[in-house]
Amino acid sequence: MWPAPEATAPVDATVPLPGSKSVTNRALLLAALADGPGEVRRALRSRDADLMVAALRSLGSELIPSDESVSGVDWHVVPGPVRGGASIDVGLAGTVMRFVPPMAALADGEVAFDGDPHARKRPMGPLLSALRTLGAEVVGDALPFTIRGPLSGGEVTLDASASSQLVSGLLLAAARFDKGVTVRHNGPPVPSMPHIEMTVRMLRSAGVRVDDGERDVWRVEPGPIAARDLTVEPDLSNAAPFLAAAMVTGGTVTIPGWPQETTQPGDALRELLPRMGATVTRVPEGLRLTGGGRVDGIDADLHDVGELTPVIAALAALAGSPSTLRGVAHLRGHETDRLAALATEINRLGGDVSETGDGLVIRPRPLRAGVFHSYADHRMATAGAVIGLTVPGVQVEDIATTAKTLPEFARMWALMLGEAR
Secondary structure: OEEOOOOOOOOEEEOOOOEOHHHHHHHHHHHHOOOOOEEEEEEEOOHHHHHHHHHHHHOOOEEEEEOOOOOEEEEEEEOOOOOOOOEEEOOOOHHHHHHHHHHHOOOOOOEEEEOOHHHHHOOOHHHHHHHHHOOOEEEOOOOOEEEEOOOOOEEEEEOOOOOOHHHHHHHHHHOOOOOOEEEEEOOOOOOOHHHHHHHHHHHHHOOOOEEOOOOOEEEEOOOOOOOOEEEOOEOOHHHHHHHHHHHHHOOEEEEEOOOOOOOOHHHHHHHHHHHOOOEEEEEOOEEEEEOOOOOOOOEEEOHHHHHHHHHHHHHHHOOOOOEEEEOOHHHHHOOOOHHHHHHHHHHHOOOEEEEOOOOEEEEOOOOOOEEEOOOOOHHHHHHHHHHHOOOOOEEEOOHHHHHHOOOOHHHHHHHHOOOOO
């Protein structure tokens, strides 16, 4: 149990963030598939990124670290022929379990995949069926499974409404397929579309020809993936709890290096948090948020930015008016059922949260001390930390799970509050 620190004064801090997990794992995989060595600088160092590095090494690439620290590392990546005979541990990382299998289908033998117990419940069937259609031999419809190539590529239709990663996984390796790939989505809207836009932009930056001009259709032409050097942006979604701290304490937090243009979903915080009472400004250092001393409720469709939901829900539980969060039914298939988990944990502290078919209705009530369970979900843990800023006696179970994307979160939180020793 981690005693969540209570804020005794308005926060006034500059919080540098490590690199984006989403950019890091895409960049590492593309570098491993490239036509020559390349550099991935300021890459995130976290459990998810470490699992990606281990997977790529198992498949034949060399990844050589330099300028390494706890939260970041520069990688020199030397691609090699994709080899079989590997066993890949995906942990609980969606980017590893969805991005690596299409690459593994290029190997010269069988590749086995498994992960954490809850990973076996995460949606994989549409991706594995798509790989079968494209020519791979796949045994299993969820973790654990095995893949054996070769696959030729071509056209495939799948329902990606459970996760945008199902599309991104196919697109990232597609230029190495003999026929490339045409991916058609057929089903309810794909969530987190900014993540697919990120994939497309990164592919184009590597010289890959991608046509996304038709709605719910993506075409990748076969060809080389150009070796290049890339510097990873700060992880904007991981800014959420720190910006929320400024809101609930009536303080100010500055995030250095906030990009002027980005496809990261976390950039939506610039629009969402002012709707809840914050003042957000760009400054020479990056992005600055100042809280107004009060948090307003919000009615928001978070379909494209579902990863922000836990912290938005924590803010809503501390707000002065009700909130409705919509469009995030897909969060039931993440590290845990985030909608059920948020409702359960906020209500455990005396809140009033109801689940809907695709979201949450949050009616603020005075909260009390208690345990906020994380469910081995990094974003649940950071939501509990936000609530603990103004509710004395909150304990967050398994704060170490934040290492999935944000190493040393507890220390960063203490530094923000001026409590680091």
